[in-house]
Every structure is written in structure tokens, then in C-alpha cells.
Amino acid sequence: METGSAAVLKVLQLIPTLDRSGAEKQMVMLSKGLPRDRFRVEAAVLTRPGPLEAELVAAGIPVTSIAKRRKVDPFALGRLTRLIRAGKFDVVQTWIFAANAYGRIAARRAGTPVVVTAEMAVDLWKGRIERAVDRRLATSCDKLVGNSNAVVDYYRKLGVPAERLEMIYSGVADEAPPQVDPAAVRAEIGFPPDASLALFAGRLAPQKRVGDLLKVLDLLQHVQPDLRTAIVGDGPMRAELEKLAGRYDLVDRVRFLGHREDVPRLMAAADVVVLTSEYEGLPNVVLEAMMLSKPVVATAAPGTTEVVADGLTGMLAPIGDIPALAKVLRNLIRDPARARALGAAGRERALAEFNDGAMIARFADLYERLAAAKGLAVAPSPTAS
Incomplete structure (x- = not known):
């Protein structure tokens, strides 16, 4: 607790890296948004x-x-423990598996009163060792926060005690949309200015099933010849996916753009945002698309179904069902009025249910509730949204 200001909680946010990915964006948004009269925030990157x-x-x-x-890396664990102990933090929040493991151990060794762990996906990738680590460390945090009901259910089934689980939806900021010339953006990335444009943004990893998207585009290239697709992001499957696009003769219809700093600009120029994941938590790219009034075509993956209302704010298809995905994407491209209506409804839902202010308020309330339960003095705070 900060000397001279007994109601201010010192908070450390710990995450593996500060790349432009979903959990990282949420951590930065939360760190910047916590009220300065109630919290003093620092951050640490594990890697x-x-x-x-x-x-x-x-x-x-x-x-x-x-x-x-x-x-x-026991030396890194030692450095992290010393940082937390020297900082005399009241709250340590950890994000993503490696930071969740190292951070919970270090925070408890340092005697931190409140430890919160954030889980951002239904982590089907985790094997026996990772699941065992999660179960073992479940009692080393006061709360494990999932960013969707699907995530909370996953960790409940994994064996995390129900009383240690909490759900706080991810948030998205309502920022002024980029002013773009859609035709110019298409031309810039090598597409005809009047092409229909679909956008995928995410890590090129097995979870995202980008190969399914390429199969969809293979089906559509003859029945929807004006469709072009921009794939933004990088990852371990990029080379394999580029080869697959070549085998499907999609080289002129698909662009792999790698990491980009202007994803909102590209999204604002697109007609539709596509997500073909096997599992999610609460996908940031969908929230961002909805806030920009863009219709979403997605798989009915755990987490995604909590943000995309099928037929109302976007269109869903079963995971791995290539014909169904192709059909909904084709129909949306052919019906611009329907696409605009879905996009408008998506923005309304994002503003009402997934705004950044609600997310920040709920975490602030959680920190103060847990701190008060440990006997720490906290400032009076408004009821969380």
C-alpha cells in the first residue's frame, strides 16, 4: 500500500511479451484505464x-x-520474486500460461496479499503437463478470471475450485474509426479497387484453422470471383499456409500481409471480417470488428458464440464445415444491405455489453474486494458495470 495514501493499491501486471495480440491489448487497456486515485500500476514482461x-x-x-x-528458468523466477518483493505490490495480476505459472509462484513467495490470474482462451492446446501445472497452482491465486463463460467452464472442468473462478468479459474501446478510402486500400495491397474484401487478423497457428479459410476461398473463387482476402498476422504456420494458397491457385486472390500496425485501417476498408478458429476466449478481432460496424463470419467456437449473435450481429457456421462457411460468406458478400445491418447491430452490442469501461470497472472492483478481504484499506468505489 502506497505510503501516505492508504487507499491506493499498488498493482503489478505481468505478461510474457507486449506484442500486438489479444491478451496483451487487454492488459494494456486495463493498466491505462485503472483510476489513478485508487491504483498505482506497474507492468513486467516475463520474456x-x-x-x-x-x-x-x-x-x-x-x-x-x-x-x-x-x-x-529458475534465475528468471528469482528475479521476478525479487521485483515483486521490492515493489511491495498489493495486487499481482498475471496473463497467459508462462506468466501465470511464474507469476503465481513468485507472488506467493514474495508475500503478495492478492494474486489474480487471467485466462483468455479455452486452451485446448494444453497437454497433460500444462493442465497439471494449472491444477497445482489454482490455489496460489485468489481468483482465476476467464474472459468468457466458456473459459470459466473449461477451468472448472479442469478442477479449479468454483469459488476461485470469476468471469469478466474482455472490453473494446470506442475510438473514432479510421478515415479510409476502401478502393485505395485494396489497390495498395494488390487487389482490384472494386473487389469485395474479406479480412482475417490473427496468429497463424493451428487454433485459428486458417487452412479452413483457404479451403472456403477455393470453393468460392469460381462462384464469387470478385472476392479477395487479406490475411494479417504471422505465426508458425505461415509458410505452410502460403504453399496451400498456391496449391489452390489463390495467389492473386489472397495476400499474406504479416504483422501490421494499421489493422483498424484495413478492417475499416473491409466488407467482412472472418474468423475460423477451433476455440477462442472472447476474440478481440471480433470485438474490434463489431465496434467498427463490420459484419463477422465465424465458426461457432467456444467463446466466439458469446459475442457473435448468429443472424443478428454476424453469421456462424460449425467448426470445420467448409461448405457452410462458404455459403454464409458468399451470401453476405452478395447482400451488402444485410451486411450493413449486421454490422450496425454488432456495434450496438459491443457498446452495450463489451465496452472497455465495464471491463476496467469490474477488475477494479475485484481488486478492491479481494484486498478488503485481506484487511487492506481501499477507497470507496462505485458499483462495477
Whole structure:
């Protein structure tokens, strides 16, 4: 607790990196948005910084790098423990598996009163070892927060006690949409200015099933010849996916753009945003698309179904059902009025249910509830949204 201001809680946010991905964006949004009269926030990266570090520094939030070098790195654990102990933090919040594991151990060793773990996906990738670590460390945090009911249900079934689970939806900021010339954006990335444009944005990893998207585009290239697709992001499957696009003769219809700093601009120029994941938590890309009034075509993956209302704010198809995905994407491209209506309804829902203010208020309330239960003095706060 900060000396001279007994009601201000010191909070450390710990995450593996500060790349432009979903959990990282949520952590930065939360860190910048917590009320300064009630919280003093610092951040730490377990492995390395990234482009989002600049946002934290600009907001006056110190960032420390722990520089973990190996998968199992006791020296990094020691450095992290010393940082937390020296900082005398009241709350430590951890994000993503590695930081969740190292952070919970270090925070308890340092005697931190409140430890919160954030889980951002229905992590079907986790094997026996990772699931065992999660179960073992479940009692080393006061709350495990899932960003959707699907995530909370996953960890409940994994064996995390119900009383340690909490659900707080991810948030999205209502920012002024980029002013773009859609025809110019298409031409810039090598497409005809009058093409219909679909956008995928995400990590090129097995979870996202981008290969399914390429199969959809293969089906559509003859029946919807004006459709072009921009794939934004990078990952371990990029080379394989580029080869697959070549085998499907999609080289002129698909562009792999890699990491981009202008995703909102590209999204604003697109006609539809596509997500073909096997599982999610609460996908940031869908929230961002909805806030920009863009219709979404997605698979009915755990987490995604909580934000996309099928037929109301977007269109859903079964995971892996290539013909069904192709049909809903084709129908939406052919019906611009329907697409605009879905996009408008999506924005209304994002504003009402997934705004950043509600997310920040709920985390602030959680920190103060847990701190008060540990006997720490906290400032009076409004009821969370």
C-alpha cells in the first residue's frame, strides 16, 4: 500500500511479451484505464517487450523486463520474486500460461496479499503437463478470471475450485474509426479497387484453422470471383499456409500481409471480417470488428458464440464445415444491405455489453474486494458495470 495514501493499491501486471495480440491489448487497456486515485500500476514482461510497451510508457506506467531465457528458468523466477518483493505490490495480476505459472509462484513467495490470474482462451492446446501445472497452482491465486463463460467452464472442468473462478468479459474501446478510402486500400495491397474484401487478423497457428479459410476461398473463387482476402498476422504456420494458397491457385486472390500496425485501417476498408478458429476466449478481432460496424463470419467456437449473435450481429457456421462457411460468406458478400445491418447491430452490442469501461470497472472492483478481504484499506468505489 502506497505510503501516505492508504487507499491506493499498488498493482503489478505481468505478461510474457507486449506484442500486438489479444491478451496483451487487454492488459494494456486495463493498466491505462485503472483510476489513478485508487491504483498505482506497474507492468513486467516475463520474456521480452514489444510494440505495446510504448503505450504503457506514454501513460506513465513503468515496464520491467524479467528476460526469461529458457522454458524452465529458475534465475528468471528469482528475479521476478525479487521485483515483486521490492515493489511491495498489493495486487499481482498475471496473463497467459508462462506468466501465470511464474507469476503465481513468485507472488506467493514474495508475500503478495492478492494474486489474480487471467485466462483468455479455452486452451485446448494444453497437454497433460500444462493442465497439471494449472491444477497445482489454482490455489496460489485468489481468483482465476476467464474472459468468457466458456473459459470459466473449461477451468472448472479442469478442477479449479468454483469459488476461485470469476468471469469478466474482455472490453473494446470506442475510438473514432479510421478515415479510409476502401478502393485505395485494396489497390495498395494488390487487389482490384472494386473487389469485395474479406479480412482475417490473427496468429497463424493451428487454433485459428486458417487452412479452413483457404479451403472456403477455393470453393468460392469460381462462384464469387470478385472476392479477395487479406490475411494479417504471422505465426508458425505461415509458410505452410502460403504453399496451400498456391496449391489452390489463390495467389492473386489472397495476400499474406504479416504483422501490421494499421489493422483498424484495413478492417475499416473491409466488407467482412472472418474468423475460423477451433476455440477462442472472447476474440478481440471480433470485438474490434463489431465496434467498427463490420459484419463477422465465424465458426461457432467456444467463446466466439458469446459475442457473435448468429443472424443478428454476424453469421456462424460449425467448426470445420467448409461448405457452410462458404455459403454464409458468399451470401453476405452478395447482400451488402444485410451486411450493413449486421454490422450496425454488432456495434450496438459491443457498446452495450463489451465496452472497455465495464471491463476496467469490474477488475477494479475485484481488486478492491479481494484486498478488503485481506484487511487492506481501499477507497470507496462505485458499483462495477
